[in-house]
Amino acid sequence: MKGAMIAGACAILPVLAMDGTAEAQRAQAPVYVQQGVASWYGPGFHGRRTASGERFNQHDLTAAHKKLPLGTRVVVTNLRNGKSVEVEINDRGPYVRGRILDLSRAAAEQIDMKKSGVTPVRLEINEDNWRLSDRDS
Missing domain, CATH: 2.40.40.10 (RlpA-like domain)
Known part of the structure; x- marks a missing residue:
């Protein structure tokens, strides 16, 4: 059970990191x-x-x-x-x-x-x- 929870959390981390990076890039890019x-x-x-x-x-x-x-x-x-x-x-x-x-x-x-x-x-x-x-x- 612990392994499944850790695997699930690890699957979400890259998405959160990419979302934060994309958000930072949008904030810096001129509109x-x-x-x-x-x-x-x-x-x-x-x-x-x-x-x-x-x-x-x-x-x-x-x-x-x-x-x-x-x-x-x-x-x-x-x-x-x-x-x-x-x-x-x-x-x-x-x-x-x-x-x-x-x-x-x-x-x-x-x-x-x-x-x-x-x-x-x-x-x-x-x-x-x-x-x-x-x-x-």
């Missing part, structure tokens, strides 16, 4: 990925109201995206140099064809794209950084 061209904006918009209602501060790590929920935290990676920055989506845009994101001046500086003005990027959002906003419903 949203997008690649495209980013630009940056700053001085001309500094102090103006953003789509979220707050005042734009070019020195904060923020960004504008056309559709992502306001308040969502996004990791942006410059595909030319591999540098990354985490920003909060607090505005709408960019309104230039072919671009997917407008970064604040500070965020552009963090990933060394300020001088070039535009760069190819990868956006990643993890599940715990995804925010649903009442304003976007």
Whole structure:
């Protein structure tokens, strides 16, 4: 009888271990990925109201995206140099064809794209950084 109980417990252990590992992998894997061209904006918009209602501060790590929920935290990676920055989506845009994101001046500086003005990027959002906003419903 003891042998059967031990065998049964051993049969469950791999399933529990695999489930825990799979859960950990899901938690680390991004739930949203997008690649495209980013630009940056700053001085001309500094102090103006953003789509979220707050005042734009070019020195904060923020960004504008056309559709992502306001308040969502996004990791942006410059595909030319591999540098990354985490920003909060607090505005709408960019309104230039072919671009997917407008970064604040500070965020552009963090990933060394300020001088070039535009760069190819990868956006990643993890599940715990995804925010649903009442304003976007």
